[in-house]
Each structure stands twice: as C-alpha cells, then as structure tokens.
Amino acid sequence: MTARKDGISRRESFRRAGLLGLGTGLPFSFTAAAETAPWNLASLEPVQAPGYGTDPDLVHPSPIPWPRTLTDPELETLSALADILIPEEGERPAASGVGVVDVIDEWISAPYPTQQQHRSLLLAGFDWCDREAARQSGVPFAEAGDRIRLQIVDAIAYPDRPGPAELEGPRRFFDVLRSLVAGAYYTSPEGVRELGYQGNVPITGDYPGPSDEAMAHLKARLEALGLTLD
Template structure:
C-alpha cells in the first residue's frame, strides 16, 4: 500500500473534486480531520483609548498603535474579499479600506475588541495551518477553489461539522465585522441606498409614492389596512 501523506491525499481529493465538475464553491463539507483549533496566547493591548471627551467634530485617528502584521493583513484581506467581492463598479472589502479599520478594531484597548482580537488572530492562524494541512501551501497562495473549499466548511453554521465549530465561530465574527465595516464605508452605504444625512427645509417629505405603492401592496397581501 502506497503511503500517502495527509497533505498529498487532500491534494488528490481536491483534484478529483475539481475534475468531477462539482460547482465552484459548493464542494461537500470536508470529511477530513481539520487542523486543530489553537487559541493564540496574546499579550494584552495596553494602549489607552480615545478618552471620555474626544473632539467629535474632527475625530483624531485612533490613538492606539495598529498591531496586525503584514501577513495577517494580507490573509484578512483575502478572506474579506471572499466575504465582500467587488461587484461591477462597487469595490471589494479591501477596495473600500476595510482592512485598515479591522486593524484599528483588533488593536483597540477595549474589552469587546480585545475579545475579537483573540478570536480573529487565532482564526487567521487556523486558516494558515488548515491551508497547509490540506494543500501544503499558505492560504493566500491557494487557488480560489482551494480557498473556497476551506471557507465552505466554516461559512454555513447550520451545516458546519462539529470539528469546524470554532473556526466557524471565528468566521462569523470576521463576517459581521467585515460586513459592518464595508457597509458603513461611503461605498457600502451607497450600495445599500442610504439617502439620508442631508438637510431638508420645510416639512419632512415622508415616504415617496413608490415607497407607498410597495407598502400598499404588502398591506393587501397581509390583509391589513392603514
């Protein structure tokens, strides 16, 4: 019996999956043994925050030092763009500057952000080890299909295998942060169609005719009336 390394067996499995014409990004959940979740031991961030009386009109850049390494920023960027890819003229997450905000976030001295720092850095580390485990490479240099094979195992909590529970929890935190940061960027707000934050003189104009037509249609369907 030929003795395959675990790495080689995964490589072959991936090639087979590709050859079988399985749709991209929809590979079945891996039945392999994933890399173990290893919480990183991190030195606590001890910087001071922006204080209880910051200048609100001209907010200064966050006073704490950014802490992500170049490698972590790159990997976070790859994952962020898998979460929020470019779409037509709309930039991807990295194109909208999300990684700078993410770095500010995980480097902040506040308890919630420190919790996220522990989860995110451990998760990025897991992604690298899992990329090596399955494909013998760093995550960023995997093919898109290989990257998505890993992501598919952790992106859908309702069908996540127990062995991926912690990486999936990491991915959920990353997803909420990246999506929040993207959609609160000017580009993301434009995509959502937010039209407020502009002064209007006189009475508030209220819903448009189009918005009311949609509401009336829904009211009819629900058997409700104003």
C-alpha cells in the first residue's frame, strides 16, 4: 500500500473517518448534515512527463514514455468500479481480467490535456466513492460489501434520471469512467471478439460485401420501414 505524505495510509484514514462519522478534514457539523460525501474536484499539479512526440515509431511502438501515477489504493478502487461496469459474463472475463485497470492508469497519467482533465475527474471520483463508502460503512469502496457498492453506483450511473444537485460531480465522473472502462475493454482482443468485429484480415480479390444473412436482415428491416433497396 502506498503511504501518504502524512504517514497515514489512505485506507487507514478512511477507516478512522468512518468510525468517527467524519468526512476527512471537514467540520463535523457539515458532514453530519450532508446526505452524501462531499465532492472535491481539486486542481492537480499537471503531470510533467514526456509524450510520445510527433514522430513515434508506428510499426514498433516504444513503451509508454510517461510513468503510471495511480497509487495502490486508487488502483483498488478503480479495479472494483471497473468490474462493476464490466463484470464477468460466463467465459468472458471482467474488465480487470483484460488489463483495463492498467490502460486507465496509462490514460490518466498521460501528459495530454484531455487525459489530464480525466485524471482530475477520476481522482476526485475515486476519492468520493471511498468517502461515500466510508460514510455508509466505515471502509473504503474496494472493501465495502456488494450492497453498499451497488447502492453508491446506482446513485450515479444514470445521468438522465433526476438526482440531487450534489451528485452532479460524481455522476459526471461515472460517465467518463464508464466510457473509459468500456473503451478499454472493447478495444482489448477479448472485447473485440465479443463485439464480433470480423475485419482487419486481408482478402484476395473483390470485397465480398454483406453476407446473405446480413442482406436478409437488412431487407426485413427496410420492409418494416416501408423502404426498398431499388
């Protein structure tokens, strides 16, 4: 576990906060009155690391030149959230089983503006999930039980449903996290297979076009719309 600057591990600080019924660093009265943990979107020091430059080797990409920045507790929270977003499904692995956690660590550690924005949002979101779990159960998100975890996720996973204004930040966080986790999962070889993408293979001769099955499906759909192919 990564130690914090104050010498107390993040998980330990949540335990204490939870046991005392306190939001970390906030006055008791404010926390007691709040229905959810506070949303702290801090402006972070920008990542100072090199990008891959404007002329990288495309055929043999070098290892990522920027260091990963997530701490062990942050990785645990991310991993727990990622597997809620993309759980195991029969033979298909959960997000954490195909490297999604590492892709997102690489993503938010990159020295580019979009990724830096996502870094602020995701770190605030991990922090919020941990505080919220601690508020409800005394332990950080990764250690909370399924019931607590899903209760928290349900509150922030549906951006179009009405919800309290104080969840606006956590909902924005979850929207971005969902997009990144789904993106990382469905760009992995397992995810590509699951989608049924059949391209990226060389074909000799003419492009064969839609399969008979695909054409039959198309014609049925067009008919239902009152449209025709010719």
